[in-house]
Amino acid sequence: MLSKKTKYAFHALSYLAENQHKGAILIQEIASSKKISQKFLESILLDLKKAGILGSKKGKGGGYYLLKQPEEITLARVIRLLNGPIAWLPCVSLNFYEKCSDCVSEATCNMHLIMCQVRDQTLSVVENKTVRDLISSN
Amino acid sequence: MLSKKTKYAFHALSYLAENQHKGAILIQEIASSKKISQKFLESILLDLKKAGILGSKKGKGGGYYLLKQPEEITLARVIRLLNGPIAWLPCVSLNFYEKCSDCVSEATCNMHLIMCQVRDQTLSVVENKTVRDLISSN
DNA sequence: TATTACTCTACTAAGTATATAGACTTTGTG
DNA sequence: CACAAAGTCTATATACTTAGTAGAGTAATA
Numbered sequence: 263m264l265s266k267k268t269k270y271a272f273h274a275l276s277y278l279a280e281n282q283h284k285g286a287i288l289i290q291e292i293a294s295s296k297k298i299s300q301k302f303l304e305s306i307l308l309d310l311k312k313a314g315i316l317g318s319k320k321g322k323g324g325g326y327y328l329l330k331q332p333e334e335i336t337l338a339r340v341i342r343l344l345n346g347p348i349a350w351l352p353c354v355s356l357n358f359y360e361k362c363s364d365c366v367s368e369a370t371c372n373m374h375l376i377m378c379q380v381r382d383q384t385l386s387v388v389e390n391k392t393v394r395d396l397i398s399s400n
Numbered sequence: 401m402l403s404k405k406t407k408y409a410f411h412a413l414s415y416l417a418e419n420q421h422k423g424a425i426l427i428q429e430i431a432s433s434k435k436i437s438q439k440f441l442e443s444i445l446l447d448l449k450k451a452g453i454l455g456s457k458k459g460k461g462g463g464y465y466l467l468k469q470p471e472e473i474t475l476a477r478v479i480r481l482l483n484g485p486i487a488w489l490p491c492v493s494l495n496f497y498e499k500c501s502d503c504v505s506e507a508t509c510n511m512h513l514i515m516c517q518v519r520d521q522t523l524s525v526v527e528n529k530t531v532r533d534l535i536s537s538n
Numbered sequence: 539t540a541t542t543a544c545t546c547t548a549c550t551a552a553g554t555a556t557a558t559a560g561a562c563t564t565t566g567t568g
Numbered sequence: 569c570a571c572a573a574a575g576t577c578t579a580t581a582t583a584c585t586t587a588g589t590a591g592a593g594t595a596a597t598a
Contacts, residue, residue, distance in 0.1 A: 264488045266587070272511065273502075288543075297502070302588055308545070321596030322542045337514065350402045364411075364435070372534050373410065376475070376525065383521035387514065396510050403555065426574075440557055446576070459565025460573045 268345040270298050271306050275340065276396045278316070279332040286318070286325030306344065313343050332394040341388060348388070349381040356381070406483040408436050409444050413478065413531045416454070417470040424456070424463030444482065451481050470532040479526060486526070487519040494519070 273296040281287055289307060293300040307326050310316040317329045328335075341348060342357055349355035353362035354377045365371040411434040419425055427445060431438040445464050448454045455467045466473075479486060480495055487493035491500035492515045503509040 263485060263490070265585095269489075290543085299588060301590080304544080305546095305588095311544095318544060319596080320542085320544045320594075322598065324543050324596070326544085347401060351407075352401070370536070372536065376529050376533065379525045380522055383525055384518055387517045387521055391514050395514065398508070398510065404557095405555080428574090437557060439559080442575080443557095443577095449575095456575060457565080458563075458573090458575045459567095461566065462564090462574050464575085 264341070265345055267302075267306055268341055270296070270303060271310060271340050271344050272337075272393075272396060273298065274303060274307060275310070275315075275328075275332075275335065275393045278326065278328050279393050279397050282328060282332075286323065286327050288325045292326075309343060310340075313339075315339070332397065333392045335393040336389055337391045337393075337395075338385060338388040340393075348384055349377065351377045354378045354381050402479070403483055405440075405444055406479055408434070408441060409448060409478050409482050410475075410531075410534060411436065412441060412445060413448070413453075413466075413470075413473065414534045416464065416466050417531050417535050420466060420470075424461065424465050426463045430464075447481060448478075451477075453477070453481075470535065471530045473531040474527055475529045475531075475533075476523060476526040478531075486522055487515065489515045492516045492519050 274292050277292050277295060278287060289304055290300055292298070292307075293303045307316060307318075311318055311326070315328070315330055315335055316326050318324065318326050338348065347355045347358040349358070351362065351373070352358060352360035353365070353368060353374060362368070362371075362374075365374065368374045412430050415430050415433060416425060427442055428438055430436070430445075431441045445454060445456075449456055449464070453466070453468060453473055454464050456462065456464050476486065485493045485496040487496070489500065489511070490496060490498035491503070491506060491512060500506070500509075500512075503512065506512045
């Protein structure tokens with residue numbers, strides 16, 4: 263299941279994409295529009311900023327804005343950032359790989375093979391969908 | 401990520417499948433063979449029993465045994481039982497459906513549509529793989 | 539220089555995962 | 569019948585994660 267953090271991130275990114283023309287957008291505006299706790303949203307937007315997806319401007323007239331075009335931000339990127347690994351096992355994760363403790367050989371482990379298939383099927387969707395696909399207009 | 405409970409369940413089911421000819425198997429034997437805490441494994445086997453996948457016999461000469469053939473037990477079944485929903489959102493879950501609070505219409509929600517695709521891609525693997533596919537011999 | 543708005547650190551509460559302990563019940567066998 | 573073996577059930581503990589709150593700090597603009 264996706265965490266609220268991840269869902270909020272998608273909501274915020276959609277809002278920013280839909281209002282790209284308005285320049286910097288207040289956290290407050292996103293929070294009230296999408297009904298998200300402002301303080302909680304702050305930390306999410308900060309994560310997205312540190313990842314290079316968003317930019318920000320302090321002071322009066324400040325706020326957050328997209329650094330990338332909506333079609334450049336894949337859902338996989340956002341999910342990995344805020345939700346963690348997409349794979350079901352650490353030993354099949356592309357971005358969060360960890361050797362699995364029990365199995366002797368990944369090459370001959372049936373579980374490993376099947377979980378690779380699950381991962382690839384999932385990625386075939388979320389690597390090819392972007393924030394552009396989330397917004398209703400066009 | 402799959403929980404340890406789920407992974408232990410797969411290990412236990414594999415062991416039971418590989419030793420089907422031996423009749424009832426002691427929890428203790430599975431636990432030591434697969435290096436799982438015996439007490440923890442007890443609750444897992446109990447869940448599998450309540451779901452009708454395993455049978456048990458008490459007293460001397462007792463133990464657990466498969467009620468279904470390995471090829472009849474899909475991975476999806478086990479994952480839903482011990483890990484919970486396979487879908488990434490409650491509103492796209494087939495077995496744990498819950499209406500989503502924020503979105504107005506599931507029919508027009510882009511997120512909903514994409515998450516259905518993820519679910520279906522995942523299910524295409526785990527609904528068609530069984531405990532038989534986990535065991536090495538044949 | 540005052541206000542605005544993002545940034546950072548710390549904290550709390552609730553829930554879930556991963557066990558552990560021990561009493562209880564059922565069953566086979568001598 | 570009594571005993572031991574083995575599954576069943578309930579309660580508890582501990583650590584980790586999630587979700588959210590509070591408040592001080594910093595930078596930019598008018």
